[in-house]
Amino acid sequence: MRRAIVSPQVQAVGLQCLACPTRRSAEWGVLRDRDMQALSAAKSSRTYRKGEMVYAQDQACPGLFCIASGTAAVARTEPRLPTVLVRMAQSGETFGYGNVVRGGMCDTSAKVLEPSVICRIELPILATLFDQHPRLVQRFQSRLAEDLARTESALAQLAWLPVRSRLARLIMSLAEYRGTANGRGVLSLTLPMTRRDMADLLCTRPETLTRTMQAMESDGIVRCNGHQVDIPDPERLHEAAQAQHLG
Amino acid sequence: MRRAIVSPQVQAVGLQCLACPTRRSAEWGVLRDRDMQALSAAKSSRTYRKGEMVYAQDQACPGLFCIASGTAAVARTEPRLPTVLVRMAQSGETFGYGNVVRGGMCDTSAKVLEPSVICRIELPILATLFDQHPRLVQRFQSRLAEDLARTESALAQLAWLPVRSRLARLIMSLAEYRGTANGRGVLSLTLPMTRRDMADLLCTRPETLTRTMQAMESDGIVRCNGHQVDIPDPERLHEAAQAQHLG
């Protein structure tokens, strides 16, 4: 049995929302400094290890989560079907609002893809915030509409694009966040997740992912070394992201 | 060029919301009779022919729509990719709320699958309603969360179920609405759409749909005659809806 005492890697950390590098981003941007400070005092935050669950499907919703640093993913498991990672959340992004709206039961789970620090705002605190700040409610409603649009888009891409194109798009979107211009204009990137997570995100099998990655490497589109990925020619990656057949 | 004058099949109809068979359903159920009456006077409604567009992607949102009778579908078209029908809307269901939240630009289109009567509430009227009825806003937010959950579910099923299972599920869900118990307990059903629409809904090709349908027929799971479908043994249809391999 796991000990109740948190290990050195899993510790509560006292983050100040006002000092959060992502405080202006998205939903929370509508709060004034004093509200931010109140939020800061009321929330809790802690580190998560790679692969750790943030919340689990069919359990009571523990609140709303906001990523201070790291990467998480929201997963959906249909009865008798393998799990799908339906969306990723990166630094500064909030997730878990759907569960809040639904009244507190989780219809998804969430897990951490790389070591992360994540803040949690419990339901009662949230309720107070929403009462006092109608604009915050609006923001989160917009976020819900945005998530819906993105999921529809993912559905269309899953339907019509081969794994190769979907993988190219995933790499592009990751590079947008964390790509760094290497020597001689080579774009470089550290993948924030395992191959298995990438497979779950692309809705394919780990074996297929490996082979597709190697195919792209032998085509000179990417150069891989563990979680390190180099993109010699972004334009060619962009080509690979397009549909090949388009009936 | 098409004539500007509406044809006899496309006419404005004066529907009373209070008399609508679906008035208690879902979102609008929170309105009292007098608000219903006001809504009734402010909305417009008309008939649509099979295949007709209700609203189009990348255009200004013409308002919120509610189906009095018939069937419609929301479609998403990604650049350079075939269109996907991301959800269906049947009698009594409201659609187009995402566009309203987003501030009035459509990121989807909607088309009618079978001859329908659809009501439209324009944005200014909606804004007034939402101001006066916070619970209505809540209802539509819940609806957004529900749509998100359903789309995630569709994504997972598209990822892991073969066409045969997805088709079985579509037929089951249609039968739930409009199935009638035939003689000797045979479930019977009239499909409210073309094969092409079914293919777009299942994210496959019309050819594949035809062949899959025939395979199920020769297995005795369904009996087809045009848009007429008989289900001799619902239990066997339910089996066909399950995954076969489950790795």
Place this chain on the structure above:
DNA sequence: CGTCACTTTGAACATCTTCAAAGCACGTGG
């Protein structure tokens, strides 16, 4: 420093798409 999960490899196979062409059906206009 051992363990367990992740990753990779290989070969056989299932599923679905693609392309081309013929048949059909419905609504339109004469």
Place this chain on the structure above:
DNA sequence: CCACGTGCTTTGAAGATGTTCAAAGTGACG
């Protein structure tokens, strides 16, 4: 009321894409 055309439906054959299963590496982490 019938003829016509356009789009939907079906059929066939070939081939691409991805899965499955088994087993051997590999590596990260505690």
